[in-house]
Amino acid sequence: MAILSALILFTSFLLLYQKRITNLIITFAWQGVFLALVTLVEAITTQHNELYVSAGLTLILKVLFIPWLMRILINKLAIQNETDTVSYPFVSLLGGIVLVLFCYYLSNILAVAMGVMLLGMLLMITRRKAVSHVVGFMAMENGIFFAAVVATHGMPMIVEFGVAFDVLVAAIIFGLFFFDIRDSIDSLDVDRLNRLREDIE
């Protein structure tokens, strides 16, 4: 259990450091694998049958479907070999460490989960490509899911399914957006989305 938690946190740091978009998605899929394993271990040790369903849901959604969808999209957009610029890689890693320490200060049980969530947010802040933002958001969601597993043995089934449905729809909308964004600015660099700003008289 502790080892798996550590691995999840470790993959979060890897995500923060990963420049190539393809590797980013593979790392994200690995995080999903560890997350499903944690859920499975938790299900076996605590005898909560609902957690088996959660583990299966994670496996299907986070390990198989979303990475598969992203792979298809980047193939279609022909950006397999692109890299994302990480602004201040060293500072962002250091910031990540500080965030995790802060989480340990706040709470011991939820530290890793909160850390994964905040690292996902940090990933979104430090990147410029839309694909990285999606991975960052999904990593955030992983952190929240992890929190629900370790702290509360998962949310009630109906909520679990509702959240999974929302994440699925979000992933599909993200996919549609890639094409819209590329059509409007000729790249997936969202920093270039800057038409709308305050007009100052």
Add this chain to the structure above:
Amino acid sequence: MIALYLTLAIPLISIPIMAMIGHYRLAGKINFAITSAGFIAAVFLLKTFLTHGNLLSPTSQYYLDAFNISLILLTTFIGMTTAWFSVTYMEHSIKLGRLSPGNLRLYYSMYQAFMFSMLLALLANNIGILWVSLEAATLTTVPLVSLYRSPESVEAAWKYFILCIVGIALALFGTVLLYFSAQKITGNPSDAILWTMLYSHANLIDPAIFSIAFIFLLVGYGTKIGLVPLHNWLPDAHSESPAPMSALLSGLLLNMGLYALIRFKIIGNLVLNNHLISYTLMGFGLLSFLFAAVMLHRQRNIKRLYSYSSIEHMGLMTFAFGVGTSLATFAALFYMLVHSLAKSAVFISVGNVIQLTSTQSMEKIRGLLKLKPEVGWGLLLATIAIAGIPPFAIFNSEFMIIMATVHNYLWLALIIVIGIVVALAGLFRHLQLMVYGEPTSTPDTYQAECNMWPVFCHIAIILILGLYTPSFLVTCLTEAAKLIS
């Protein structure tokens, strides 16, 4: 009970139906008929509430009380009038070639999905489902914001999407924390997700965990309310989406975030005995209110102007909930209703103005009263209502908020009065140029067919509410205020 299920079922069933209707004129009318049926169901729900009081469904998943009944009525009503406006507006968009009939099917289908997710959020007793449906409300509106597929609207939708889902993800974490803190105290662990259980066991919840959870919920749902500094997406999304969508986003969706937050405030009142909730709400509210009041002066785009006005009003409401006396809470609840009516009236008028003049730039809109008197008068009256000038009902609620604030925080009341005056000046310095004077632009060659009836309908209701509040509304709001304060 049947009325409750009907209120939810009507929009849910309509999602696939509206996706199938290809004939665009017919689709608009059917959409209007469906939303009218939804409003009638809500009226029956009100009747059930007035005779039987609070209603908890047998599975405990749905809950109806004085707080959400007025908002359900409001949501279905504005959903209906905006659907009415959508008929002519969308027909015109198709004539101009900004929209394909296929996109229109998406529009009407998502319209119903949006109505469904808002009603589910209002009726859900399960705080997890509350989150799921608010997220769904975001997801359904994203394709509608970028409906015209222009670079600007894609950018606005992207910003809206990213900021809102990240924000609302934090609210999910807050929900998990709250569930965690309550799990040991309710008999059956999974009951801790039900709002009624949290409410009845509130005195046993750990205050330390609740404080952290509340901060996450505040930031999460605060993003949806558009509280400064989490407001960045709001002017963009509200200004780039089609006008009926702006009316729904400003009029209804902002209320949903506030509704969710206040649900947790009710529990927090019983858990915490410090000022955390009231001070954070007051702080965020006041900051949003003042910031937006100043920003009103710097706008050039007519829709951005009124988007900032939404931030200003939502800020003042949040502030009033933070003050927390029963008068302030009553005022804030009343404010939520009348602001929605006025703001959707404004955006419907603005939609007509934009179709008439084919521009959103306020410098190019001149002499509306001469160009088309009913549109000019509609915009003028709606803006007077939104600015809080008597006898319109927003004045009553602002007046009550000031009275409540004077009692406890005299200096803040002074700041609010100044803020209201600044905001009023900000609106009218732009408005009087647009409404009076000589028209510069020639009327649109397509001769836009203007539908101002929904606007006058809303304005009449705001006027009546300003002079006289019906007894059922007083009962609902007083009871809700007792619950919240």
